[in-house]
Amino acid sequence: MENPKRYEKVYRRRIKRLTEKMEEKGAGLYIVTAPGNIRYLCCHTFPKEPPLTHLIITAEGERIGIASSLEGFRAQEMTAVDEVRTFCTYRALKCRYKTGIEGVRDLIKERSPEKVLTDGRLLSRRCRVERDSTIQEMRAIKEKEEIEAIRKATKVVDSGYRFLREFLQEGLTELEVVRELNHHLRGERGVANLSFETIVASGPHAAYSHHDPSERVVRRGDAVICDFGVVVDGYCSDMTRTFIIGENSKLVRIYQVVLKAQKAALERVRAGDPLKDLDLTARGIIEREGFGVNYPHSLGHGVGLEVHEEPLGIRPTIKGEQKEGMVITIEPGVYVPGLGGVRIEDDVLITPQGGVLLTQAERDPHCEGC
Template sequence: MQRLEKLKAQFDAMYVDAFVVTNHINIKYLTGFNLNEGDGCLLVSANHAYLITDDRYQQALQEFDQTQLEAVITRDYYGQLSKLCNQHKVTVLGFESTLAYNIFEILDEIMLCDIVSFDNVVEQQRAIKAPNEINKLRAAAQLNSAGFNFLITQIHSGMSEIEVANLLDWWLKKQGASGNSFETIVASGPNAAKPHATAGQRILQDGDVVTLDFGYFLDGYTADITRTVGIGKIDPILNRIYQIVLQANQTVIEHVKAGADGKKLDAYGRDIIKQAGYGQYFNHGMGHGIGLSVHELPASYGPGAQLQVKNQQVITVEPGIYLPNVGGVRIEDDILVQADTNEILTNAPTDLIIL
């Protein structure tokens, strides 16, 4: 299991004998086994990997084809963790800094070895996608793009925002999506000026712009796509900001490649928006990493970003302009970073569509 071996290879530099993983997405990444949040932990030592969980998972683990993973069935997850650490003479145990405080208190009380917190150990591994992960992300992006293409054949004035969101949910699940990775945004009219508005009861009207931001899982991996459409005759100012946001989106994408500086990537798009006079109306980062989660490393990149994107990462590019009480526009794509170029995974049209 190469992912576990990569984790073990870091132990000497971390000065630990073992590492406990409690984040259920990281457990899935390292082992391939789906454990619900809070239902156990993974202990990785130099020569062993123990999945500590309870009897609800016993049958599934017996059927799970993974010889390097040893199942430990118990209702006392952390008592068993302590016993295993004592058995393997662990003197320093690393743990994830995202560990819940109540669990930390348990470990602090019962562990005989030293326990040391680490940031983003597994997340750094997850940031670089393997070829099979890239294929899954590509498929998820294509499915989510198809969801947008379906929606534009259905949306019309008189629908509510929540009706649009529910229709998308029905269609994508019918096509094989397992669920959404965040609450779908359908923001119409003045609501489109709120970057994180969720779908509500507002009725779509002629003259609205409608921002659609959604991401659905396919085979464990998610996309994250945003498109903005118009209904009927929209205000010329909304058409203008649409073209500015589109130019910003395309300009950033043109510069995405391995080694690109996050701050500079942000500036390529943000400067276009500033020069058009709308800098104060773009109030979030330019994008973030995606994969098994909708937000993962590389972290959000914006004016103060201290990061370089790397080969085989997948990032979003999502500039926006939001005019209070008028409306807003955001266009978001998922981009595979490559050595000297990139691949746009989301293939839904970006030209302004008027319904």
């Protein structure tokens, strides 16, 4: 993992945008509590949890981190902050605070702001506290460096698809497929972690939109949904491919419907257009084909430092428009109890000219061992 301090200029640029919003809202402090937001501002290369529990930004752009005694030294060495304050209950360590929230309240007392912004929940008798979504909104629009990191992560899942096409066959258990796929993904250059627990769902299990892999054996006639992603340079990829083992005309028809819906939604990707149009387009096709009741989830979500981030839940009721620089998933699915299901998911960059597919793996339900 690269030391985040190498990215000082990137973090300073982001902090400047945040302090401008603080000035606009008359806030003296910004209390950052969400792990993904902390990573965004001072340590994005951490693949999971940051070593800080809180990050406090002052109106002047000073960055004060709060960490447990367990993470104190790592926070000093591996986060781009100006000061780290630690907390613990061990007398020998002589920490400044007993808890992280005590540290936050001490800073509020120390700086005496009239107003504080936060991305989480905070109660204070000393000042006005306002919940704010500025950082999430900033994260929704990817910068050049972020898009490049996501591209690297999508290249890895593309290789995962190629691995599956050769490896997947009748007779393997879901857990065997997960184990070998994860081994392949983790062995690829630059991979720090998986974006989430890999999903392999076969046969009737493929009728679950989410599934915990089991010892079930893959059989002829099964659909096998494989949903996986990796973290590279702190950023996630997220891709799903569905394979059909042998022949199953019902599943082939469902696959064709889902693929048609996804292609139509991809055609509707364009900066400036409503986000809801993406879901409405795919859902309309699935409904007209008679599978509306078998499509129980939204079309997709934003992806970046976290595998699910803004825009969250791209569904018919979502507000807002597609914005240049957003990276989203487009993943329609149809799930039929007792039979199985199909989901096809790709990561897409939104531009004024349309959508750019970041995941490049074929959308083909056949595999070499099928």
